[in-house]
Amino acid sequence: MTYLSEQQIIRRKKLDQLKMLGINPYPAEEYVVTTTIYNIQKNFTEKETISIAGRLMRLRILGKASFGEIKDHTGCMQIYLTHNHLFSDQIKKEDAYNIFLKKLIDTGDIIGIKGILFKTKMDEMTIHVHQLTLLSKSIRPLPQVKMDKNKKIYDAFSNTEQRYRMRYVDLIVNDHVKEIFLKRTRIIQKIRNFLDDKGYLEVDTPILQSIPGGAIARPFETYHNTLGIPLYLRIANELYLKRLIIGGFHGVYEFSRNFRNEGMDRLHNPEFTVLELYVAYKDYYWMMNFTEKFMKCIWNEFTKKENNLISFQTPFPRISILDSIKKYTGFDLKEMGKEELRKVCKKLHIEENIKMSKAKLIENIFEEKCEKNYINPTFIIDYPVEMSPLTKRHRDKENLSERFELIINGQEIANAYSELNDPIDQLDRLREQMKFSERENIKDESLFIDQDFIRALEFGMPPTAGIGIGIDRLVMLLTQKKSIQEVLLFPQMRPEKIVKK
Known part of the structure; x- marks a missing residue:
């Protein structure tokens, strides 16, 4: 009982x-x-x-x-x-x-x-x-929420775990919590109106996928009894949206619920929402200009001017990821191989191991030593090709790709590319990525090549710019919350221990 x-x-x-x-x-x-x-x-x-x-x-x-x-x-x-x-x-x-x-x-x-x-x-x-x-x-x-004579709460339902676990009670007794989620809805509606006004089409793509593609992540796996096949909760919707560009749509977007069977912290939840947008006949330079207008519009709509501690003055600075690393660590990584990068990580006291790829090592260095320094919106650009398997090689810079991440308040808000549309180069890069995973015996990440996507590319995809914007992190930014759990109605938690008599 x-x-x-x-x-x-x-x-x-x-x-x-x-x-x-x-x-x-x-x-x-x-x-x-x-x-x-x-x-x-x-x-x-x-x-x-x-x-x-x-x-x-x-x-x-x-x-x-x-x-x-x-x-x-x-x-x-x-x-x-x-x-x-x-x-x-x-x-x-x-x-x-x-x-x-x-x-x-x-x-x-x-x-x-x-x-x-x-x-x-x-x-x-x-x-x-x-x-x-x-x-x-x-x-x-x-819970008894008490107030003093000035109506200042001094005995509230404030235990973090209880609030997330019993969000229904949190919403009843803590009025400010409801405001977060009302604002989240308005933010999404504003984004939708902004994109619709540009003539882009909102679409739906599968959540259950036979191949988890579009990113490198550990997927959640399930099984379809009728078809007799394993299926995966999507880790990204990128490859399906590109199929629609190939099919003739000019611009498509989706508010995508994605799932990754990985770690949890204040910036990561196993399920999260991303806005993905793809526009034909554009490149990452165009997408940077578009993103400046988009972000400034959203920021001005939902942020009180008198409380602005972040400047959205355009144009946003554009800094190469390798230049950023050199500035904040003193190390020039341009000619370094994997073993040299591991030595750099050791000197900087950054996590590394033999199974990490060159791309992962560079990513770790940037996230640990550089990302936190960018408070005002900043484009980190021109990632090494190894870090961007779905991105076009840079038209002017050897061994780099046409990719940027938008960093605001010390965290990644968006990731964008000039999308790779060469089917032969795409297949070669995916194969190389898979060989590395097999060689290093990495079993925790998705190790599939989507042959149907390669076939679709072979029919021809126009030059395309694509971007993914983390909606949860954007809401955190606009509501001044430090944890992703604060902007999710029902964040994932360990099962509750039920006390029985």
Whole structure:
């Protein structure tokens, strides 16, 4: 049997008492709502009769009169209940206050109220409740969020693990949390409108894939019983969007839910959202200019100017990744092989091992020693070819590729290429990547060559610019949150230990 607290036992007894009185604590009938708390507060009209529904957040019983607070999806408001005016359609009038309100209604219950608007002597907008209907009995008490005289919270539902695990409670008692997710929705809608206005088409591509491609990552694996084949949750949607460019679409984008069976930290969750955009007949220079306009538009829309600690003045600086590493470490990596890079990592106290590729070693050095230094938006450009197997070789610079990452506030926000459209070069690079993985016995990453994608390239893909923007990290930036878990409604967590009696 699951352990019940004293409060839970008391509330379950109240539930039984309600049923004995003939009150259904979970009625099915529609409850007619005529307005919202936001509308009441915005257009307050004294003596107006209203009907609203919401959660009872506070209740202070003062003999024959009581004050409380009701919360709907738009805000909170004070309510006033008196012995001689309160009735309910669920119980006899003479019992409505003494039995129903004083003994069987609790904070956390969802109620419907009908009443008249007035202002107290303290000039506070209040609803004088004439009718109260129980819509859903809460049999588990809410955390007690207390405030001082200045309405500053001093006893809140603030344990990080509890907040993420019980996001529904977090949203009820911590109003600022709801604002994060309302803002997230508005950000995504703004991005969608921006891209739609450019004439780009939003599409959907498969989440279940027979080959996890478009990135190097460890996938989640499942099995399709009817087809009798293994399937993988997508690690990226890049190769499918390129197929659509090959098929004749000019510009396509997708808000892609991706999955990677890898580590978790403040910047990484096993499932995450990426916006991917591909536009035909463009290159990474065009994409940098486009990204400046795009990011400045989003930043200006969702950031208060007086709080700007980051400058979005354009053009954003453009710095080669190898020049950046040289600046912040003193090491010139341009002519270095894998073993020399490993020695550099050891000197810099950066993780390295024999199985890491040259690309991974350079990536580790940049992330550990350079990335944190770029607070204002900065394009890190011209990555070594080994780091960019899906990217065109640089038209002017030997052994480099036409790739950039956008770094803001010390973290990667976007990754973009002049997309490789040479099918022979593409196949050679994927084969070389696979040979390295097999040679080093690397089994934790996707080791597949998508032959159908190579076939699609053989039909001809126009010159194309592509970009992936991490939506979760972008929301972190715009809401000033330091952890990805703060901007995900339900972040992944270890199973909860259930205490049993």
